[in-house]
Structures are given as C-alpha cells and as structure tokens.
Amino acid sequence: MRLLKKILKYIGVILIFPISYLIASLILTYIPVNEKKDSKEKNHTIYLSSNGVHLEIIIAKNDLNIILLNDQLDAPQAQYFSFGWGDKNFYIETPLWADLTFVNGFQALFLNTSTLLHVTRHSSVQEDWVALHINQEQLKKINQYISTTFRLNAENKKIVLPGLGYYKNDDFYEAIGSYTCFNTCNSWVNTGLKQSDIKACLWTPFDFGLLDMHKDQSR
Template identity: 70%
Template sequence: MKIIKKVFKSIGVFLALPMLYIIISLILTYIPVNKQENKNKMTHTVYLNSNGIHLEIIIAKNDLNKTILKDQVYNSQTRYFSFGWGDKNFYVETPTWADFTFMNGFQALFLNSQALLHVTRYSSVQKNWVAIKINQAQLKQINLYISDTFRLDFQNKKVLLPGLGYTKNDDFYEALGNYTCLNTCNSWINTGLKQSNMKACLWTPYDFGLIAMYKNK
C-alpha cells in the first residue's frame, strides 16, 4: 500500500511540474518591462514576426552593422533580414506546429544539442509583420546582441550550414547558447529586446506576449 502511495505521489509531482511551468510562464509573460521612450526620438523601425512557433526579429539591411552583414548570403534585392535563434533539431524539424512531435520537444528541452541562428531575406515589408519604433541607441544594442550570437570559426567567419534552409531565401548559421525550457527561441528575442532597453516581457518562452504587446499598443 505504501508503495502504491509513493507511485501516485511521484506521478502527481511529475504532472504538477509542467502545470507550474505554464502558470509561472504565463504570469511573467504579461508583466512588461522597459517603458516606451518619447516617440519623437524613434527614427528607426524593426519588426517582429512569428510563424506560429518561432518568433523572429526583422531589421532593414541599411540598419544592420557591418559585423552582422559580413559573411552573409544575400543579393541586390535583399532589403530586410529576419533573425531567430533555437535548437538545431527543433528548428530544422519543426518549422510549424503541424511538424511538432513529442520527441522533437523532448530533445530540445532536455538534450544538449547545437543552437542555430535562422536568417531569412526579404525584398519588402510583409503585411503580417508587427512594427516597433526604436531609437539609435536601441538599434545599436540589438545589432550587438544578434552579432554576438553567431558562432565564429577559427578564421572568425560565420559558420553557414548549407542545405538546411526552408526556402531559397533563408539559411541557418551555427550559434552560441543552449536551448532549454528556460531559454527558448522566443525568450532569445525577448532577452534581446530587454537588453536593448525596448519594451519586453519580464520573461517568456512564448511568441504571443511580445506580438500582442506591440500589435495592440
């Protein structure tokens, strides 16, 4: 009888942990940080976009520093770059929720695998992007945040992984960091906004908090 009680107790703890994670993460998602500055100082625009699972930040090519553009693949039609970070297996095998499997999620959360930066090229602004007005100092900081995420080889060059992109307009590069339930593809974006003194969530593993924050302002 004692053994049965211990088993049920263990099962209860196991089931309670995911619920606790969801509750805490939702609470922190709806706690904003960094106040919006005077809009008259906002001379640049960046964008947020989500495919339903991966949140990415989009910046005009003319607003990117030379460090980010170095070693990048693009042509004369490229006007915007989007950047997202995440676990290699999860990014490559789970481009949308329709591709999600228990094994993909488990590996991303609990196995120490390679992280990637997903870079997509656009010729124009897309209608589903959410615009964020920022100042020069914020633009400089978000540039530094992105450039510091690229993993460099022994020649200080970005490491492109050919053939992994979803289309002809995107590529994956090796990145620094490790994906966990506390450091997701979406929390990478959120951390970048926080460190750039832009409006963000206190912490979030989701995409919808940031999208709603700027879409409904």
C-alpha cells in the same frame, strides 16, 4: 485503494513541473520591462514575426551594421533580414510541424542542445509583421545582440550550413548558446529586446506576450 493513491501521487509529481512552469511563464510574460518613455527620436523601425509559435526579429538591410552583414549570404532583392534562434536538431529535423516527434520536442526542451540562427531574406514588409519603433541607440544594441549570437570560426567568420535552408531565401548559421525550456527561441528574442532597452516581458517562452504588447503600442 492504496495502489490507486500511489498512482495518483506519481501522476501529481509528474504534473507539478509542467503546471508550475506554465503558471510562472504566464505571470512573467505579463510583467513588462523597459516601459519608460524617452525623449530620443524613434526614427527606425524593426519588426517581430511569428509562425504561430516561433518569433523572429526583422531588421531592414539599411539598418544592419556592417559586422552583422559580414559573411552572410545575400541577394540583390533582399531589403529585410529576419533572425530567429533555436535548437539545431529541431530546426533541421522539423521543417514542418507535421515533422515534429516526441524525441525532437523532448530533446529541445529538456536537454542543453546546440543552436542555430535562422536568417531569412525578404524583399518587402509583410502584412503580419508587428512594427517596433526604436531610436538609434536601441538599434545599435539589437544589432550587437544578434551579432554576438553568431558562432565564429577560427578566422572570425560566420559558419553557414550550406543547403539546409527551407527555401531559396533562407540559411542556417551556427549559433552561441544552448536551447532549453528556460531559454527558448522566444526568450532569445525577448532577451534581445530587454538588453536593447526596448519594451519586453520580464521573461517569456511564448510569442504572444511580445506580439500583444507591441500591437497595443502601434494602435
């Protein structure tokens, strides 16, 4: 009986972190920031996309500033650029969810690991993208946020990793920042929206809070 109590106690200690993390995450996800409406004309549109877990920010090529476009691989048909941030090892070793291993997942969530920016080129808007209508100042800020996430070499150029893209229309670049369970791919997107004065969550590691928030706005 005493042994059983000890086992249950250890199980409780082990479970307290993930349960607390989940509860706090859900609460903070549903606390919105930057809700105030402004009088500035929202004549630009950016988008959010998700693969079911991982969010990316999409901006039309014509709305990208020259600094953000510099040193990026391009294609004539590219009209939209999608930006996602995440754990370097996870990106490279896990192109499909079927490739996910316990070690990759644990390292990404609980260790301070190096990161990449995943840039994908699109020729047109996709049906499952969620539109965010923003003003010129917000567009400028989100461009700046993404620009400062690229790690630069000694010549102040973006560092592309040749041949590591999943398809012909995407590439990986070295990025600034460390990935942890408190600083995930989705919290990177959320932070970008917050710093750009665009409606966002107080904090979130998930994709659904931002998607639901902006789907509601577009109705």
